[in-house]
Amino acid sequence: MSEQPRRRPDTSARIVEAAARLLREHGPTAVTTRAVADAAGVQAPAIYRAFGDKDGLLEAVAEHVLAGQVAAKAATVEAARAEDADPVEELRAGWRSQIEFGLANPALFRMLSDPDRALRSPAARAGRDVLAARVRRIAEAGRLQVPEQRAVDLVQAAGVGTVTTLLATAPERRDPTLAEAMLDAVLREVLVGRPAPTRPGPASAAVALRAQAHALDVLSAAERALLAEWLERVAHAR
Known part of the structure; x- marks a missing residue:
């Protein structure tokens, strides 16, 4: 009785890692029950017991990766926060990492980009939280001229679109400058001074203060919520 719970996670992990390797190296068609069982060193029924069916296994693989x-x-x-790194360069480094990951793992990228899967995926939500944290650091530095949510949406939409476009193009015909050009276009839209705001005003200051409103302990929780609401309204009034 006591040994069984310890075995299951090990077996499940081996199955998921084997399936992820097959998917990465050979694509979705290679992820058959027999191939995964052989690669993981288990019997096929173990896969059905752990994941139900192939779709359940692919869900687990996507979440794991x-x-x-x-x-x-x-x-x-x-690390960047600890080193007080430039938040814009931090965002740029994260962008490049995400583009490289998508191009190196096309089958996984297509799975992970499915809107229905993203809505129910804890890992997808965590990934968006990481992007939001990067955008928050830019806002705290007073360098964001649009609301944080809009900046997050723009970066995410541009990233998915860029990888999708590149994957739909033969490798030898891909534009190597496309990803950087797309990010630069987004940064021109969201950053102060790239170019200057189309209508000078308090929007960027409101965005910066909105990013730190939660930490204003001199105000009550209700006052902080009201301040955040006011600042959000100012930030949108561009």
Whole structure:
């Protein structure tokens, strides 16, 4: 009785890692029950017991791979914060990492980009939180001229679109400058001074203060919430 719970995680982990390796190296068609069982050193029924069916296994693979990618990104955010690194360059480094990951893992990228899967995926939500943390650091530095949520949406949409476009293009015909050009276009939209705001005003100051409103202990929770609401309204009034 006591040994069984310890075995299951080990077996499940071996199955997921074997399936992830097959998916990465050979694509979705290679992820058959027999191939995964052979690669993991288990019997096929073990896969059905752990994951139900192939779709359940692929769900677990997507979550496993994305969780690892997100953990690595979260670590870089903490390191950059500790070193007081330039938040814009930190965002740029995260962008490049995400583009490289998508191009190196096309089958996984297509799975992870599915809107229905993203909505129910804890790892996908964690990944968005990492992006939001990077954007928050830019806002705290007073360098964001749009609301944080809009900046997060723009970066995420541009990233998914860029990888999708590059994957839909033969490798020898891909534009190597496309990803950087797309990020630069987003940064021109969201950053102060790239170019200057289309209508001078308090929007960027409101965005910066909104990013730190939660830490204003001199105010009550209700006052902080009201202040955040006011600042959000100012930030949108561009």
